[in-house]
Amino acid sequence: MIFNKILPAVTLAASLLALPALAQNVVGSSQVDGQKVELLDDNTWRYAAEVAPGCDPIATGVSFCYPAGQWQGSPPPGPDITAAYRHDDKHYAQFIIEAVGTDDGANAGMMRKIVVQNAAAATGQSMSDIPTLAIEEAMIAGKNAETIVYKVNFDGVSVVFANSILIEKTQMMQAMTYALGTDFSAKHKALHAQFLEDIQMN
Secondary structure (H helix, E strand, O other): OHHHHHHHHHHHHHHOOOOOOOOOOEEEEEEEOOEEEEEEOOOOEEEOOOOOOOEEEEEOOEEEEOOOOOOEEEOOOOOOOOEEEEOOOOEEEEEEEEOOOHHHOOOHHHHHHHHHHHHHHHHOOOHHHOOEEEEEEEEEOOEEEEEEEEEEEEOOEEEEEEEEEEEOOOOEEEEEEEEEOOOOOHHHHHHHHHHHHOEEEO
16 A cells, blocks of 8 residues: 555654644543543643543544544554544544644744645655645634645655644644645545544633
8 A cells, every 4th residue: 555655754744843842642541539530641640631422532622523434543653743543545634732832933824834844854855846735714623723735745646735723822733634646636625624623622
């Protein structure tokens, strides 16, 4: 399966952000005094937030609530990826959540530049070789976000990313889908729109 062979390098293009601090990622769960707790990657724990049935907890206050059978969780390809999913052999998704936000100077223009720079660096291309196909307004859990759609080429295989970025005061979330192809297909657009609708935040 060709996409499985290029997936680690392609996802690296989306995950190599030049921002230093990562949000705490959940690596397990346990019980303390009869209450569920989440074990974090920095060797600490916290009481688990209530998550609705059928939802995956992604990070503190963020859940992904998708219809049964639409996505299958998969191991994140690297430590910078908070959660990863597979839809089929051509369509994938992932979350990157970091403890960096507008209080740290993060803004949409900066993020547009960073994702293209890192896609270029990870695939050994120049920024001019990474075409931006669209920049669109988006909504994630009722909050204003922005989607940048761009294409990378890895050893002759084109992959299109739809990367929706939500920047808050102390946290940033990238919710992205990506697919084999040379354009932002109707199927990919519909899948990405539903992906964003299925994100819940509290």
